[in-house]
Amino acid sequence: MDHNYTTIPEPISCAGSINSRGLRSSRAMVFAIEQINNSTELLPGIKLGYEIYDSCDSLSVAVHVAFQLSGGLDPVFNTGDKCSKSGMVMGVVGASESTSTISMLRIIGPFNIPQVSHFATCACLSDKQQYPSFFRTIPSxxxxxxxxxxxxxxxxxxxxxxxxxxxxxxxxxxxxxxxxxxxxxxxxxxxxxxxxxxxxxxxxxxxxxxxxxxxxxxxxxxxxxxxxxxxxxxxxxxxxxxxxxxxxxxxxxxxxxxxxxxxxxxxFGIEKSVIPGLRDFLLDLSPSKVAESPLLTMFWEEAFNCRLVKSEKELCQFYTYMILTVVS
Structure with missing residues (x-):
């Protein structure tokens, strides 16, 4: 993006098709959070909230998000009616790329906010002197x-x-x-x-x-x-x-x-595992649930080649039935 430094730049916007792998990872995280919140043994008396950001494969967007997170009370959490609408950021999941992860760590690391990545594999991130608050679930x-x-x-x-x-x-x-x-x-x-x-x-x-x-x-x-x-x-x-x-x-x-x-x-691929209940969770997407999420709406419309509007919900549902039947 070119800037002439005479006007305030337009906000960065995402373009192109959605990253299905990143979407699957985010949905798996939501599933894990719901499992924790519905359990009486894992974190009794504590409810976890979350806010999902799309980095758009852009370093500048990831840095912008990191500044938002380091502000503490800025995010509005999707936690339901019984929980507060805002709260302190206790941890960050992501980013998917090593460079974006490193840039975010430079910003939120001094605040001792733990950051856990599922896909940042750079061996450089194993240096605990530089990145003491970084953890990951994927090998170096x-x-x-x-x-x-x-x-x-x-x-x-x-x-x-x-x-x-x-x-x-x-x-x-x-x-x-x-x-x-x-x-x-x-x-x-x-x-x-x-x-x-x-x-x-x-x-x-x-x-x-x-x-x-x-x-x-x-x-x-x-x-x-x-x-x-x-x-x-x-x-x-x-x-x-x-x-x-x-x-x-x-x-x-x-x-x-x-x-x-x-x-x-x-x-080489990372070893996969079967998580009980995850498949049903991923497939349980009605048009009303999809409409609540811009990311899911984008995925739905790309995957099923339809517009998710009231007059065409039946069409989208038809495509869903046909495609998921073939996959299963």
Missing amino acids: DQFQADALAKLVKHFGWTWIGAVRSDSDYGNNGMASFLHAARKEGICVEYSESFSRTHPRSRIQRVADVIRRSTAKVVVAFIPTGDMRILLEELSRKPSPPRQWIGSEAWVTDRDMLRFSFLAGAIG
Whole structure:
């Protein structure tokens, strides 16, 4: 966004399609909170409230939210009629990206507000001297980097290319991987970086390096949003077949299946578990419940190709029945 510094900038607004993975994570958090609030054993006499913010995959939006949270009484909590409409922020869940998480920690960390991330994997966040109030429920990228190097060596690939996002996640993750790869006797033809905020010419250059390289194997330590931009650029021109090795952030994203040249891409995924009651909770979405949440409304309309208005609720319900029946 360009600013001329003569007028107050417009508020940042989200654009594009909704991140279904992030939505699932937020819904799982709501489920957990409801389970706690409905239990007489977990936190007796205490009710948890929450406010969900959409960072829009934007660092500036995440920083803005962090300033709001550090103000203490600003959020209005969705806690029901029996609870106060406002209260002190006792903890933060998120963000999904390492760079956004680090930026938020710089702001709320001095207030000793604990921050727990479900998806910020940068090994740098394990430094308790810098981030004493940070915790996470996902392993550090150090483990993934070592495993990826062993995976490449297992298949006998000793001449590879490397591409990463120019971010805390990409730079730290790739540095760990290259260090582990050298120990395994793996040679790297090139190591390129880019960011989705870079001009297209930069991304074109990275794509051309991949096309012209002699290495048939490419290791990519990139978050989903950046990876999608690179793949869209690669799909513009025919490219020699490549074996893609991916970090968990993008290699487990089903949206990547639309790029046919990714067929056979491999990597590691986080072990999944079955949470009793969660599936029923996620599927229990009537139009009235969806209408209460802008995020759910956006997801509903994208998934079922309809507008959620009174005159078309029956149409949306029909699509829901048909799609969920197929899935189940």
